[in-house]
Amino acid sequence: xxxxxxxxxxxxxxxxxxxxxxxxxxxxxxxxxxxxxxxxxxxxxxxxxxxxxxxxxxxxxxxxxxxxxxxxxxxxxxxxxxxxxxxxxxxxxxxxxxxxxxxxxxxxxxxxxxxxxxxxxxxxxxxxxxxxxxxxxxxxxxxxxxxxxxxxxxxxxxxxxxxxxxxxxxxxxxxxxxxxxxxxxxxxxxxxxxxxxxxxxxxxxxxxxxxxxxxxxxxxxxxxxxxxxxxxxxxxxxxxxxxxxxxxxxxxxxxxxxxxxxxxxxxxxxxxxxxxxxxxxxxxxxxxxxxxxxxxxxxxxxxxxxxxxxxxxxxxxxxxxxxxxxxxxxxxxxxxxxxxxxxxxxxxxxxxxxxxxxxxxxxxxxxxxxxxxxxxxxxxxxxxxxxxxxxxxxxxxxxxxxxxxxxxxxxxxxxxxxxxxxxxxxxx
Numbered sequence: 001x002x003x004x005x006x007x008x009x010x011x012x013x014x015x016x017x018x019x020x021x022x023x024x025x026x027x028x029x030x031x032x033x034x035x036x037x038x039x040x041x042x043x044x045x046x047x048x049x050x051x052x053x054x055x056x057x058x059x060x061x062x063x064x065x066x067x068x069x070x071x072x073x074x075x076x077x078x079x080x081x082x083x084x085x086x087x088x089x090x091x092x093x094x095x096x097x098x099x100x101x102x103x104x105x106x107x108x109x110x111x112x113x114x115x116x117x118x119x120x121x122x123x124x125x126x127x128x129x130x131x132x133x134x135x136x137x138x139x140x141x142x143x144x145x146x147x148x149x150x151x152x153x154x155x156x157x158x159x160x161x162x163x164x165x166x167x168x169x170x171x172x173x174x175x176x177x178x179x180x181x182x183x184x185x186x187x188x189x190x191x192x193x194x195x196x197x198x199x200x201x202x203x204x205x206x207x208x209x210x211x212x213x214x215x216x217x218x219x220x221x222x223x224x225x226x227x228x229x230x231x232x233x234x235x236x237x238x239x240x241x242x243x244x245x246x247x248x249x250x251x252x253x254x255x256x257x258x259x260x261x262x263x264x265x266x267x268x269x270x271x272x273x274x275x276x277x278x279x280x281x282x283x284x285x286x287x288x289x290x291x292x293x294x295x296x297x298x299x300x301x302x303x304x305x306x307x308x309x310x311x312x313x314x315x316x317x318x319x320x321x322x323x324x325x326x327x328x329x330x331x332x333x334x335x336x337x338x339x340x341x342x343x344x345x346x347x348x349x350x351x352x353x354x355x356x357x358x359x360x361x362x363x364x365x366x367x368x369x370x371x372x373x374x375x376x377x378x379x380x381x382x383x384x385x386x387x388x389x390x391x392x393x394x395x396x397x398x399x400x401x402x403x404x405x406x407x408x409x410x411x412x413x414x415x416x417x418x419x420x421x422x423x424x425x426x427x428x
Contacts, residue, residue, distance in 0.1 A: 026070045026408045029125035029175035030265055034222045036316050038359035038407040043425045045362065047374055047386025052412065053424045057391070058100030060084035060093055061418050063111075064122035067404040068413045068420065071128035073097045074147065075413070075420070078122040078135050080111035083418050090122055092135055092145055100420060106150035112138035112171050117398040119170055123218070125404075129178040129199065138171025140164055142185060144202065156202040158185070162192035167215030167237020168261040177221040177232070179245060181205075184232055188216025194234060194243050206248030212255070213238045217262035218312065224268045227290025233266050233273050240266060240275040242288065242296060252298035254286055263312040267322075272301070274317070274337065276310045278327050283308025283315070285340060305340045307333070313355040314404065316363070318377040323363055328353035330367055334379050346382030348373050357405040359425075364412065370394055370401040372414070392416045 030036040044052055062079025069076045075097050080090040084102055090112070091105040113120050124136040133147045140158040145151060158164040158172070164187025166172065177184040183199040193210035197203060214237035223245070224231040230245035239262075241253040256262075259279045266275040276283035282304035289297045307326070308315075315324035321343065322335045330351045334343040348354070350367025357364045362385065363375040370393020374385040393401045393416050403415040410426035 024408055025072065025128075026406050027129070028069060028127040028177070029067065029220050030314065030404070034220060034265060035267070036314060036357045036404065037318060038357065040359045040407055040410050040425070042427050043360040043362070043410060044374075044427055045385050047388065049388070051372065051386065051388030051423065055411070055422045055424050056100040057422070058095060058102060058420045059418050060095075060102040060105070061415055061420050062091065062093070062122075063120065063399065063417055065402040066122050066125045066415070068406050068415055069126040069128055069133070070097060070406065070408045070413065071147070074103070076126040076128060076133050077415060077420065078108070078124055078126060079418070080121050090137060092126065092133065092143070092150060094150060095420060100422060104150040106145055106152065108135060108143050109137050109139060109141055114169065114171070118400055123171065123173040125175045127176045127178060132199070134176050134178070134183065136172045136174050136176060136185065138173075140172045140187070142176065142202065154202045156197065158187040162187040162195055162207070163189055164192060165189040165215040167217055170218070170261060172216060173218035174216065175220045177223070179223060179230070182245070184221050186216045186221065186234055186236065188236055189213055193236065193241075194221070194232065194248070196248060208243045208248040208250055210238070210241060210250055210253065214258060219263060219265040222266050222268045224273065224288065226271050226288045226296055227294070229294060231288070231296060233268055235262050235264075235266055235275050235277070237262050240273065240286070242273075242298070244294060244296075249294070251296040252288070254284065254298060254300070256281060256304065264310045264314050267315065267317045269317060269337075274315070274322065276308055276315055276324070278309050278311030280306055280327065281309050282306040283310065283322075283340065285337065301338070302340045307342050308335060308340060311353055312402065313353050316356050316358050318358050318363075321377075321379050323356060323358070323377060325354035325356075328368070330354055332363070332365060332375065332382060343379045344381055348375065348382065349384060349387040352400065353402065355402060355404045357407055359407045364405045364407065366390070366401060366405050366414070368400040368402065370416070372405070390414055390416050391421065392419050
């Protein structure tokens with residue numbers, strides 16, 4: 001349960017409790033638009049030695065690397081072995097947004113314990129749509145719960161129903177996409193690479209197979225608009241591809257050679273799609289072009305550039321520049337979107353793979369060793385405005401600090417294993 005940080009935190013919590021009804025939400029992985037760039041302004045551009053003010057902290061998230069989802073007055077997160085649960089199984093947990101108090105937990109299934117400790121546990125960030133919250137367990141169980149009390153509405157076994165498979169041995173990680181009445185996700189494999197389900201009951205609307213697909217990766221679907229139609233863009237172990245949103249028609253693919261895992265979520269800007277894969281594979285930019293009868297063609301702007309490789313920290317687009325980690329080396333880079341040319345690379349205050357979010361002209365760079373750095377999103381060079389060690393990140397070396405940062409209404413939310421922390425980024 002949450003504990004007070006200091007007497008001043010009580011006053012700060014009171015101000016947080018008065019968030020307007022129109023407060024922004026972060027309803028799925030990388031935010032509602034999947035960019036990981038928050039619209040917030042007037043945030044701190046420098047931090048004291050211990051970081052921005054900590055408003056509250058809570059426990060009961062469990063093990064795992066899923067980031068928090070924030071919708072209305074609730075926070076949702078997936079994990080196993082929760083300190084507030086009666087067993088070591090996996091649970092969807094709900095917290096009060098203003099105080100961090102845990103409101104309910106719902107069991108989703110057994111814990112994912114395959115492989116070494118760093119591979120284990122949940123990694124799917126919940127997706128919230130109205131009165132429902134959706135998660136995908138590492139075993140491929142798509143679970144829909146009531147957002148108010150956690151009661152399970154339905155579940156779909158993506159492997160049993162669709163013959164889904166992963167392109168690696170690390171379990172499912174996707175955060176599903178809700179578009180109108182459609183729930184869109186990626187079972188993976190050649191039978192049902194991508195599917196659209198009725199979001200109310202999980203029944204299939206369409207199924208899109210893709211010949212030669214090696215299995216689902218770890219990224220989440222991004223919507224695109226080209227030629228007056230909506231496309232769903234995704235990456236799997238076979239590369240990047242697009243599907244027509246209305247019909248499930250396969251549109252195009254950009255295949256890549258097999259690699260250990262394909263993890264980063266694609267970036268869409270207008271008719272452009274940037275995607276990357278780690279383990280030395282690289283990043284590429286393609287352009288979508290409308291054709292006859294709803295067809296969409298793809299042309300390469302530039303092919304895979306190894307210096308743009310990224311394992312799992314994700315890449316951001318701020319202005320006309322890409323920002324990400326160099327594979328998982330803990331060396332952030334800035335690159336020109338249209339050319340893919342590196343503008344700068346620099347080692348920061350932390351070490352190991354770096355996950356990022358952005359807001360108000362700054363990057364929030366979370367290194368694997370638990371150091372969070374405030375960095376200018378500036379092609380002129382790497383410049384930190386402060387950094388601090390995230391609490392509890394140095395207590396278990398076998399559990400790296402991988403969960404992506406979340407920024408909503410001037411507040412920063414960090415999941416550090418069983419702990420959930422909320423910081424105030426606003427200028428006072």
